[in-house]
Amino acid sequence: MEVIQHSGEELQKALVSNCQDLVKLYRKHTKEEKCLLEEGLHPGPTHLFQPITVHSDSDWIPAHPEEPQDFESFYRDPYRKSPSASHNTIYIQTIGSFGEAGFQTDQYVDWLREYCQAFFYGLSVKLLPAVSVAETGCTFRVNSNSHNLQILTGDLLRFLSKRKPTDAFCIVGITMIDLYPKDSWNFVFGQASLSMGMGVFSFARYDDNFYSRNYAGRLKKHLQPKQGNYSVFDGYYTPPITSTLLLRSCKTMTHEIGHMFGIKHCQWMSCVMQGSNHLEESDRRPLDFCPICLRKLQVSINFKISGRYKALLHWIEEDPSPASRSEDASACHSALLFPKPTEAFHTSKLWLRRCLDILEKR
Numbered sequence: 001m002e003v004i005q006h007s008g009e010e011l012q013k014a015l016v017s018n019c020q021d022l023v024k025l026y027r028k029h030t031k032e033e034k035c036l037l038e039e040g041l042h043p044g045p046t047h048l049f050q051p052i053t054v055h056s057d058s059d060w061i062p063a064h065p066e067e068p069q070d071f072e073s074f075y076r077d078p079y080r081k082s083p084s085a086s087h088n089t090i091y092i093q094t095i096g097s098f099g100e101a102g103f104q105t106d107q108y109v110d111w112l113r114e115y116c117q118a119f120f121y122g123l124s125v126k127l128l129p130a131v132s133v134a135e136t137g138c139t140f141r142v143n144s145n146s147h148n149l150q151i152l153t154g155d156l157l158r159f160l161s162k163r164k165p166t167d168a169f170c171i172v173g174i175t176m177i178d179l180y181p182k183d184s185w186n187f188v189f190g191q192a193s194l195s196m197g198m199g200v201f202s203f204a205r206y207d208d209n210f211y212s213r214n215y216a217g218r219l220k221k222h223l224q225p226k227q228g229n230y231s232v233f234d235g236y237y238t239p240p241i242t243s244t245l246l247l248r249s250c251k252t253m254t255h256e257i258g259h260m261f262g263i264k265h266c267q268w269m270s271c272v273m274q275g276s277n278h279l280e281e282s283d284r285r286p287l288d289f290c291p292i293c294l295r296k297l298q299v300s301i302n303f304k305i306s307g308r309y310k311a312l313l314h315w316i317e318e319d320p321s322p323a324s325r326s327e328d329a330s331a332c333h334s335a336l337l338f339p340k341p342t343e344a345f346h347t348s349k350l351w352l353r354r355c356l357d358i359l360e361k362r
């Protein structure tokens, strides 16, 4: 295992920059905010921000050498995108089934929506009415190795471009069905067009059983569905909604939406914006930004850092008991049956509390 340890000076330059205008902009942060952001400059075992560790050559950094993006190069990038008063909503479009239990499915997608709204604090995140696979008119196939259904990403992006509302900052399609970008590829986790502000991502491979031989999404070997006959998607297997699936989905969504702002893969510190080549590496990433990426998002949206952390903590801690949620009887009943599974967010909860201790001098 290799630790990527940048010097305090390097990190300081990546966070603040040596240019006067950006130093001046940095000074606008409150004393407490600067204290938090600078916590990462001198990493130690008990610090909030840790160095990146590379575990094998198949990890993202050795496999995909990229130019690191510091705050200054992000800020000066002419292609980066910030929300504006007329384009300030992130839209989520679900494609295909998210599970058999209707209410639980709706609830799961709404948890994701609420999480994104806390994460991109200050923007509004809305769900578009769900669509079936058939409604997208997409091409699909059965993967010849894993024998599961897959949808062609380009077709979904084309569909999303027609659905994108005029006030959208971006539109993100999510599906529980596996994806492929072209015939010669085995699969892809997702695909995005930053210039068009849209992306599509699949959570299919976040199922703990995906790579096992008895994965329930494998079709019978002889089954070769005809193109255009979407009935094969009726009742097709979707992963069970667990705390781990929710955690992985939240991470993927926010990482990918982060790219929509022009934030590139992080090579500075352990961060949700680190590139990831495989599930083990995605699982290793923390749920939130390092200080450098946090400053990139902060300057794009202009939020109060403590407000954002509070919203995220609230999302994890929110009391799922029916009385606190709604007066509506059916909502009460369902909240009792499906409380938000946040066990996997425990470390993040403690981390957020420590950040708030610094920001609010508690």
Ligand SMILES: [Zn+2]
Pocket: 255, 256, 259, 265, 274, 275, 276
């Ligand atoms: Zn990425």
Ligand SMILES: [Zn+2]
Pocket: 266, 267, 268, 269, 270, 271, 272, 273, 274, 289, 290, 291, 292, 293, 294
């Ligand atoms: Zn980062």
